[in-house]
Amino acid sequence: MEEKILSRKEFLRLAGLGVATLAVSSLPKKVYAYKEKKKNRKFRFVMVIDLRRCVGCHSCSIACKVENNVPLELNRDDRKIFWNQVFFKEEGAYPYVKEKIFNRPCFHCDNHPCVNVCPTGATYHDEEKGLVLQRYERCIGCRYCALACPYGVRYFNWKKPDYGGRKEALNPDVETRYKGIIEKCTFCIHRLERVIEKAEKEGRNIKDEELHYLPACVQTCMSKARHFGDLNDPESTVSKLVRSGRAYRLLEDLGTEPNVYYLKEA
């Protein structure tokens, strides 16, 4: 019988093939593990919006615009930017007409369709805080993330932002944006970071009270319709509200795992 000896070329080819097969076969498991790991992060910041309490006063929208240097542009009809927006929708027929009020910030999903599609990593998921954030200097303005977002919370700067007479009254903590890039709600990360830093310096965990009125929209809400906190703390206000039977998340069937909970009106 003829003895078969592998030549070096054949050996390398086989070895390469074996390694490639192993690498490919372990890939789905790794992706899955990564997705699971993301849920076990240090903080799980969530917002709870009580639709029963919301009166539709728009003050969350305006507070957000002021805090985050979003142009007001109240007299222009289109291409406005709202990191946080309030909507109205009429339902039912006369005489049982009802105006439904709905408001939304960014949902900061755990399974973020926007981050997945971004070609440059301009949109990224902050692993520690679990927020979906934007690196403005990387954004090429392809608007793919805004298309991929099923909630439509991403806004494009169609033109140069017009601050009107606000130039001197801008918030120094928040970067101003320019035309041609995408921007969106950050859960007021500049305020959040201050709280986290302070707690770290003092060597303690963040207290629930510190988070209660943290984002500008939550702070300004006159009817206490908005709550903010850490879901990892089972005793926090948000945890209690999320546990209540009224809590639900928007378009949950898409599997996006949003971090904003709504409380049903009834």
Place this chain on the structure above:
Amino acid sequence: MVSLEEKLLNPIKTFGKGGRLLMVVLLFFIALGFSAWIRQLISGLCVTGMNKPVLWGVYITNFVFFVGISHAGTFISAILRILHAEWRRPLTRAAEAVTVFSLPFAAVSIVADLGRPGRILNVIRYARIQSPILWDVTCIGIYLLSSVIFFYLALLPDIAICRDKLTDVSKFKRWLYRKLSFGWQAMPEKQKKLEKGMAVFLTVLVVTVHTVVAWIFGMTVQPGWRTTIIGPYFLVGAIFSGVATVIIISAILRKLYHLEDILKPIHFNNLGKLLLVLSLFWFYFTFTEYLSAFYWNDPMEMSVVKEKFFGDYARLFWFMVISCFVIPLFILVNPKTRTITGTVIVSMFVNVGMWLERFLVIIPTLSQPRLPYSRGIYHPTWVEWSITLACFSGLILLYLIFAKLFPVISIWEMKEGKEKAIQEVTERYKSYHPEV
């Protein structure tokens, strides 16, 4: 009787009044588009009709359309070459040129769509393998590069013919032929082998490229795009519009260059049959797509379907169905109407219809987002139309320049066909029917 070579080389020698006039008109349109782009750069994308929620418009439609017609070249040239279809010979060059010249405008359309085109290299610098845009950039990059190589390889023997035969043309042309032919002499077997390898490679690329383009939409969770057949559906549409483009261009070349005895009715007849098959395929995919959406009755899917069937885009939608299916079916099924005029008319309808199809895949989905709070109808502005016009003018201009520098029909392939085709076909037949 002029020889084949002279017939194909003669038009290169002169540049008539009509050609010059066309060139000026095209350059004017390009300048118009360029100025529109400058305007857009200065004021931002607010000069376009795009807005929330319709964030993509005519530019992306053009991008998909240009990638689509680019498939013509590769499909006709590479696939028919592999299949040894004899009638391909006068069509290959014209088809490959469409590929090579339309792909750059796909890239131009993308650049026009970006909010910050200056940062386009970020796609490579901060490349993220998860993003369908990177898949696209990779695929189209490889596709452009390899189709240019393929095109050049097939052109090389003809450049050598130009260099040897055209001694009385301008200095620039002589210099160009000398440089580009790289001292090419005969037709070695190596080139044939390489060409065949490239043809196989390109055929694979044809499938991947347009599937990946479709996945830009298919990878999102938006209604109307979230369908598994979107890849093949786009691919069939691409080849469909590509073949139609080749028919139109061949007819124009035939008329202008008096190639009646090279591009014969049989070529248009065969292309017409191909177009008919593709039209049926296209309708099959369209039908499955909408039937399943209709039957599921998913409210999100239905709002998009309704928008297309009865809503703001209904007129465009039904025009698309008529021009991509009804007209091709009636004209191409009948051999009496499957003439040169018939196929050209059908091809024009098909190209308009396929452009609309791309438009209708993108816009109605965007105008009907899941959350019912922002709605809008999209009207492109003059800026978008100017840039679109400039892209199409650019494509025609490149083709015109090409047709004035090189023979539009592959001389060596025609010669090869004349010398070897009968023998080759006989041998092939004998190989599986040795008893004859």
